[in-house]
Amino acid sequence: MELSYKNIEPLIISGKNIFSKWLGYFGLGIGVLLLLFSMQMFINIQQLLKEKSPRKSGYDFISISKNITNENMGKDNSFTNEDLNKLKTYPAIEGLSPLISNQFRVRATAGDVIPFSTDLFLESIDKDFIDTVPPSFTWQPGQSVVPIIFSSDFLEMYNVFAPAQGLPQLSAKTISSINIILECSGPNGTLNFKGNIVALSDRINSLLVPKTFMNWSNLHLSGDTATRVSRVYIKTKDANDPQLISFLDQQNYHLNKDKVKFSRVKSILQNIVSALGIFGILVIVMALVLFSFYLQLMIAKSKDNLRLLLTLGYSPRWLTNSVAKTWLPVYLFIIIGALIITQLLHLLFLQFSFVDKEDLSFLLHWSVWLIAILLLALTVFINSGLVKKELNNII
């Protein structure tokens, strides 16, 4: 019959310290569950809010304009070069781009398909500040088609009033297939262009055209080369930075934070689940410390028996492996249990939350599985290391 741990099991005295063992198991279970669950929630939030986030490469992009009050109404409220330089040099502002608007009249019609015409404004901004820039968003003089990036908020507004006006509602996909005729007229004449919506922007509430088109048409249609900037987009690490907000308030600038709020909500949610994850790691560490105390006590109590087994010829390696292996089923049970509960909670999240289920997989993310496997390996490694150390001490 093979030599097995069962033969020597009665010689390993667990003593009266059963409470700390079970507390250790419980702590480990809770810690692993918190870590796995928070990881899955972090990924869920990341994936759900990915499309809608106005943040780009970890930055907030916010629009500022000068406050219009009864005192300054009717005056020139555009940004001067001095204003722009002051903004540029402020430490929390990592970049800025003025929105340049058209100096000529623009009238848009949608042809015969949609009997709709309206006066418009166009604006241009550095491409780096736009969240969605397709490769087709370029314009060269002589080109009759002008690519436009349309605010998704405007589309939403259009779809609200369209039925009342007898106009068809439009989806994000169909809007790109509509031919818009842009009738641009200024002191120097009138020019017609075909407008083509190439993308929707969540970040910028405007109708954006390439800078090359704006500069060319302002020069050729209005003859006005002076650019008046009434809106500026700034790029900052944290749009909720109190010092930045106070600085902008002092300059009497109006801050449009609607878009930023969304990213802050996401950021807060992610911070909460990250904190939960960190708490989970702390609980795991504490549980492992508790285990190590339990283990030390157990080996100390069984010291004479273990020493006699070694004297009789039992191999230290076999003893270490056998003692360490006894916890493997417990660790497996704890981690598989935590994975199952995380999976159930994930399914509940899909079931009861407001989210669009197509965005998320029913199964846990692969990284959660990976972390579970790593945790198992880590606990087994730490455990066998501890047993080895303790046994070496008694040899």
Next chain:
Amino acid sequence: MQINLQEIVPDYIDKKNISGSQVWGKNIIIKKGEHLHIVAPSGTGKTSLIHFIYGLRKDYTGNISYDATDIKKLSTESFSSFRQNKISIIFQDLRLFEDQTTRENIEIKRRLHPFHPPEMIDEMAGRLGIETKLSQQVKTCSYGEKQRIAIIRSLMQPFEFLLLDEPYSHLDEVNRKKAMDLIYEECGKRNAAMIFADLKELDFLKGEKVLTL
């Protein structure tokens, strides 16, 4: 395998006081099949010598080697292999698991590297008169019974050397004879050497090679 003792002297004995010893500071080679009887009064180092040879203590000068291997250089892992296959022992202080039964104590050793089937435990216990003690906890047995349990335990494994440290101190003449017959028989099966340490020369060991410490 052979065991070589090369000028070993325990650290606690002054080298000036070993002139009369036939073991300390001498070169002794013990080969398979040999029987060596070490005789000495209490406190002269019998148990120390047995423990030195078994590798439990290293507080001596000189060398002890299993074949060409100095045992001071052996790892605990290597020692375990020797103790499973080559060298067995009966401790003076017996070293039994007091809370385990007699059978469990013997089985713990037998399973390590079985030389005999489990039935042999019953047979040997019968021969030494402790068959009724097999299911009893060792702590309920008398010292003489415990000595017999330790003897049976030591015979459960393969070995080339059997170390005996005053194994019969609490046995009467009849039981000593029975135990010695069993040990001779088992050593014979393995052609094993026997190193027997005791207070005085035993009658039934007459004719063996006797060394005084």
